[in-house]
Amino acid sequence: MSWPEEHGGRGLGPVETLVVEEEFARAGLRRPQLGMGETLLAPALLAHGSEDQKRRFLPRILSGEDTWCQGFSEPETGSDLASLRTSGTVDGDELRINGDKIWTSHGGQANMMFLLCRTDRDAPRHQGISFVLVPMTDNGIDVDPIRMASGDRGFAQERITDARAPLSNVVGGLGNGWAVAMTTLGAERAGKAATQYVGYRHELDVLAERLDKNGRLGDVIVRQRLAELVVEVELMRAVGSVIGARVAEGETVDKLLAIDKVNWSEYHCVFGSTALELLGASALTRPDGDGYQLDSLQRVFLESRGRRIARGSNQIQRNIIGERILDLPR
Structure with a gap:
């Protein structure tokens, strides 16, 4: 959606893209995407690629010929x-x-x-x-x-x-690949920062629905824990909006992205643990079926641990925060 129109895109800015993401989420659907070709490679090609490279590779991303x-x-x-x-x-x-x-x-x-x-x-x-x-x-x-x-x-x-x-x-x-790679990583982190809360809010809705079905949503302690998670997601929404607006204005947001990365990945680990804790014994059983079956919240619990490493480990992000924002020594 954010690609220039001359390359087959819609030319939408970060805020417009976020609106589309929210509407898909409200409909209970995932927005169709063309994988890493769309989200990671295309921004690098548009910023650093030759006209020949754009002509050869961008149409093949759109057509699905290349994954x-x-x-x-x-x-x-x-x-x-x-x-x-x-x-x-x-x-x-x-x-x-x-x-x-x-x-x-x-x-x-x-x-x-x-x-x-x-x-x-x-x-x-x-x-x-x-x-x-x-x-x-x-x-x-x-x-x-x-x-x-x-x-x-x-x-x-x-x-x-x-x-x-x-x-x-x-x-x-x-x-000159380092500069191109930084464009790729920046596109990955900035793009996710503005829209990721949509997925986290959907996970919260799934958890609340299951707790309601189990008769636990009326418990005061359960509702308090859910409220704490809602606040965290709304804070991510606010930060994502700021990041999206600054990207739209052409600003460099590396420092904000380091803070955002630590926040969302630590939140996801807390959410995964809290979800299974609140669901109780039902969270310990796997759905019927062949193979290694998991429900969506069990999957969050297991996969969220790796989020601390993905898109730049939290240890590295904390170094960036310390050195570049707080002016601490290396």
């Missing part, structure tokens, strides 16, 4: 993205890529990956990194799904051996 995943995280590098080890070697008019990626959302379903690799090992840490668009099919990329605590296999690890990508698939030019 994308993000190859940033690597084994043993933790949250220090600049310490990546995957290498990209110029070979004629191509890059030859070798390395490993991990925690790749939807890596098992994607046919394309936008990844970071180091193309100049003599450059400073945040330089010499390139942002490359790499085909995954029959291209030296072995994908191993990772099973999560919830039973899902939404993550994957990739072992990359001599994968090839034309130099024309390098976004922003060789060695």
